[in-house]
Amino acid sequence: MSKGEIAIRHHAHHFESADAEFEACKQGMWLFLVTEVLMFGGLFVAYGIFRGLYPEMFHEAHKMLAVKMGGLNTVVLITSSLTMAFAVSATQKGRRQQAILCLSATFFLACCFLVVKYFEYSHKFHDGLLPGAYFTNTELTNPKSPLFFSLYFVMTGLHGVHVLIGMGVIAWLIRRTIRNDFSAHYYTPVELVGFYWHFVDLVWIYLFPLLYLVG
Amino acid sequence: MGQKNQKQQHQQHHHILSNKMAFTIGGLLLILTGVTVGVAHIDLGRLNFFIAMAVATVKALLVALFFMGLKYDRKENGMIFATSFIFLAIFLILASTDLFFRGDVYVKGPLMAAAQGPSKLKKPWISTPELVGKGKELYAVQCVACHGVEGQGNGPAASALNPHPRNFTESEGWKNGRKPTMVFKTLKEGLPPSAMASYATLPADDRWALVHFVLSLGPKPQEDTVADFAKVGIDPNRAVNEEKEDATLPIEVAQERMAVASLQSEFEARLYHPILRNTPPSEEVTQLGQHLYQAHCVECHGLHGEGGIKVKNLGVNPVAFVVTLPFQSSTGGLSSQEQFNHRVILGLPGELMPGMGQLSSSELKELYQWVRGFSSR
Numbered sequence: 001m002s003k004g005e006i007a008i009r010h011h012a013h014h015f016e017s018a019d020a021e022f023e024a025c026k027q028g029m030w031l032f033l034v035t036e037v038l039m040f041g042g043l044f045v046a047y048g049i050f051r052g053l054y055p056e057m058f059h060e061a062h063k064m065l066a067v068k069m070g071g072l073n074t075v076v077l078i079t080s081s082l083t084m085a086f087a088v089s090a091t092q093k094g095r096r097q098q099a100i101l102c103l104s105a106t107f108f109l110a111c112c113f114l115v116v117k118y119f120e121y122s123h124k125f126h127d128g129l130l131p132g133a134y135f136t137n138t139e140l141t142n143p144k145s146p147l148f149f150s151l152y153f154v155m156t157g158l159h160g161v162h163v164l165i166g167m168g169v170i171a172w173l174i175r176r177t178i179r180n181d182f183s184a185h186y187y188t189p190v191e192l193v194g195f196y197w198h199f200v201d202l203v204w205i206y207l208f209p210l211l212y213l214v215g
Numbered sequence: 216m217g218q219k220n221q222k223q224q225h226q227q228h229h230h231i232l233s234n235k236m237a238f239t240i241g242g243l244l245l246i247l248t249g250v251t252v253g254v255a256h257i258d259l260g261r262l263n264f265f266i267a268m269a270v271a272t273v274k275a276l277l278v279a280l281f282f283m284g285l286k287y288d289r290k291e292n293g294m295i296f297a298t299s300f301i302f303l304a305i306f307l308i309l310a311s312t313d314l315f316f317r318g319d320v321y322v323k324g325p326l327m328a329a330a331q332g333p334s335k336l337k338k339p340w341i342s343t344p345e346l347v348g349k350g351k352e353l354y355a356v357q358c359v360a361c362h363g364v365e366g367q368g369n370g371p372a373a374s375a376l377n378p379h380p381r382n383f384t385e386s387e388g389w390k391n392g393r394k395p396t397m398v399f400k401t402l403k404e405g406l407p408p409s410a411m412a413s414y415a416t417l418p419a420d421d422r423w424a425l426v427h428f429v430l431s432l433g434p435k436p437q438e439d440t441v442a443d444f445a446k447v448g449i450d451p452n453r454a455v456n457e458e459k460e461d462a463t464l465p466i467e468v469a470q471e472r473m474a475v476a477s478l479q480s481e482f483e484a485r486l487y488h489p490i491l492r493n494t495p496p497s498e499e500v501t502q503l504g505q506h507l508y509q510a511h512c513v514e515c516h517g518l519h520g521e522g523g524i525k526v527k528n529l530g531v532n533p534v535a536f537v538v539t540l541p542f543q544s545s546t547g548g549l550s551s552q553e554q555f556n557h558r559v560i561l562g563l564p565g566e567l568m569p570g571m572g573q574l575s576s577s578e579l580k581e582l583y584q585w586v587r588g589f590s591s592r
Contacts, residue, residue, distance in 0.1 A: 022229075023289070030292045037299035045307045052315055053408070067252065074248050082241035085232055085282050092231045143377060198282045205274045208248075209267035213255035 022188050029192045033199050040203055043155050047210060050151065054144050061140055061148035062211065064129055066120055070212035073116050074204065080109035081201040087173075088194040094184035096177060103174045106197065110167045117160055124149070152211055159207060162200045169193045230287030240281045247274050339423035340395045340439060340451070342430070350428025353421055357414065358429075366432040376410045383432040393436050396443040398426045403447075504585025507578055511571055512586075516542070520589035542589050555583045 015021040051058045087102035128136030131153050135146035173193055176182065182190055251270045255263060280286040285293045339346070354366075363370040366383035373380050381389065390406055391397040402422045405413035414422060430436045444451050520542040542549055548558030556579050562570030574582070 026288070027292060027295070030295045034295060034299040037296075037303060041299070041303040041306060044303070045310055048307055049310055049314055052311060067255075071248065071252050075245060078241060078244045078248065081244075081278065081282055082237060085237045085241075086234070089232050089234070089237070092229065195283050198278050201282075202275050202278050205278065206271050209251050209255070209271050213251060214264045214267045 018186070025188050025192060026195075029195050033195065036199060040155075040158065043151070043158065044206070044210075047151050047155065050147055054142070054147070057142040057144045058148055060142055061145050062214075064124075064127070064137075064140065065152070065212045066123070067212050069116055069120050070208050073113050074208045076109050076113045076116065077201050077204050080106045080113070081198050083109065084194050084197045088187070088191050091177070091182050091187040091190045092184060096180065096182075099182075099190070100174060100177050103170055103177060107167055107170045107174065110163055110170065113163055114160065114167075117156070124152075155207055155211065159200065159203055162203070166193075166197050166200055169196070230284055232281065232284065236281065240277050243277060244274055247277075338451070339420065340399070340426075340444075340449070342395070342427040346424045346427045347431050349421070350424035350426070350431075353417075353425050354428050357417070357425070361410070366429065378409050380411070383429050386434050386436075392443075393430070393433070394439050394443055395423075395426050395430065395436065396439045396447045396449065398429060399423060400447050402426065502581065502585060503578070504581035504583075504588075507574070507582045508585050511574075512582075515568075520586060542586055549583075549587060552580065552583050555579065555586075 011018040011021040015024065083102045083105040087099050087106060090096075090098040090102055124130070128134075128138075129140075129149050130136070130146070131150035132146050135149060137145070170193060173190055176189065247270050251267050254266050254270075257263075259266070279296065285296065354362075359370055360372045361370045361376065361380040362368055362383060363373065363380075368380040368382035370380065386393055389397070391401045399422055401411065402414045402417070402425060404415070405411050414425075417425075439451075441451070548555050556576070558568075559571050559574065559579060559582070562568045
């Protein structure tokens with residue numbers, strides 16, 4: 001029997017029970033995710049409006065994005081969501097080794113996502129497909145084209161920052177799991193980071209078709 | 216014993232996603248990704264977008280319900296999360312309705328006094344030499360700045376406009392079609408978001424005259440069909456003067472007009488109010504010359520006398536483009552105070568520079584000093 005399972009988790013004094021604490025933490029996480037939806041939401045509304053105003057420009061500009069790379073990243077991110085789900089259920093069942101393995105796999109897949117993104121970005125930089133005044137591409141003739149790339153970089157950039165933050169907290173979870181902080185009785189941080197990571201996946205599920213496929 | 220109880224409690228409240236379920240959901244997500252990519256390669260027009268969004272939403276639901284466990288979570292958490300999407304929908308829908316449907320909104324009211332009367336002609340959609348002649352005169356005032364003297368879309372303001380103004384001598388590319396009623400519609404509504412403004416403030420007869428002049432510049436136009444007449448609300452079998460054209464104005468034009476009016480009255484209030492006039496309005500405007508410049512000149516000549524192409528309301532005309540040159544202190548109206556007074560009081564007839572006879576000689580002096588200062592500043 002591992003140390004974590006023996007030690008009974010002491011909940012904070014202002015909660016009735018460990019369960020109440022867990023539920024409160026979870027609800028807090030949902031509220032945080034609401035603010036995240038609204039933050040990304042502003043960008044999606046901007047996308048919707050500019051797409052409505054300049055449909056031809058969007059159609060022309062979106063062809064410059066690499067669908068294969070975007071598709072690969074979608075697969076990478078969905079797989080990482082799956083490994084994250086396994087990490088959560090392994091922790092819930094008290095299977096520490098399996099949890100460490102799954103968390104590491106998630107971390108590794110997040111790295112892959114960013115590496116693919118790096119290649120995509122550098123290709124765009126090379127082609128001069130940059131936001132606003134930095135746009136130097138001559139292939140796209142529509143004068144509004146830089147707008148599409150402003151949206152592309154801000155939307156995928158903000159998402160990329162979320163992936164980076166996600167990697168940070170997943171690394172923290174790996175360390176704590178190795179330290180034997182979690183057990184079948186206490187796994188709140190793992191489950192909540194899981195929520196966050198699935199949310200990052202969820203944003204990409206919309207970003208990918210909107211930017212790469214139907215532009 | 217307590218430990219065991221707690222464990223049971225946990226199992227009761229917290230759903231643990233089974234491996235089988237996780238694999239199923241993950242697999243479904245990957246398959247659906249394949250479906251979106253596949254469908255995107257088939258051109259289905261607008262349908263592509265809706266299919267992609269529907270598939271994405273199914274995927275998002277799978278993630279939220281199973282991976283994030285909303286299906287097994289307390290109902291209130293689901294509601295909290297759903298609320299964010301409701302607000303997002305409100306945000307998107309209100310913004311879109313404003314942006315994409317406002318073009319159809321017209322304002323009724325006193326702003327339209329000039330265009331009130333219906334056409335006095337029996338059948339204004341039929342071209343007559345008189346109408347073309349009248350149209351030619353109106354064209355020289357209203358349209359020439361952008362569309363050029365010959366109607367080739369190459370007026371002095373044209374180079375700054377994208378899309379370029381219409382070349383009337385060609386028969387192709389007319390947005391609303393090259394028929395009298397459709398050109399009439401263009402004159403009434405403008406062609407947003409291009410620079411083509413609404414000329415709904417011109418009397419209907421004047422607009423018909425412009426229609427026929429503009430069409431006379433190119434090959435013979437197409438005939439109007441019954442559907443075309445319906446689009447502009449005209450029954451070709453009835454005499455027009457029985458029908459009343461709605462006294463309406465596109466909302467952009469109305470807003471622009473009101474904005475300019477309030478700006479002008481503010482300047483005028485300062486200028487002619489006995490006390491306000493002698494007190495500087497703000498730290499930025501400290502000299503009377505600057506004050507006068509901002510009241511009378513800034514709209515066309517720019518804040519620093521830089522000139523360029525400005526949009527201005529001139530009298531009853533809806534919008535005109537005015538091209539001004541930067542001030543040069545050594546030439547023309549700026550060579551001496553006398554020359555300056557002459558230019559300002561008389562204006563430049565035929566070149567849209569209005570005369571300002573209302574200015575006193577001391578005001579002219581101040582204004583002259585201020586304007587000369589541009590070249591040294």
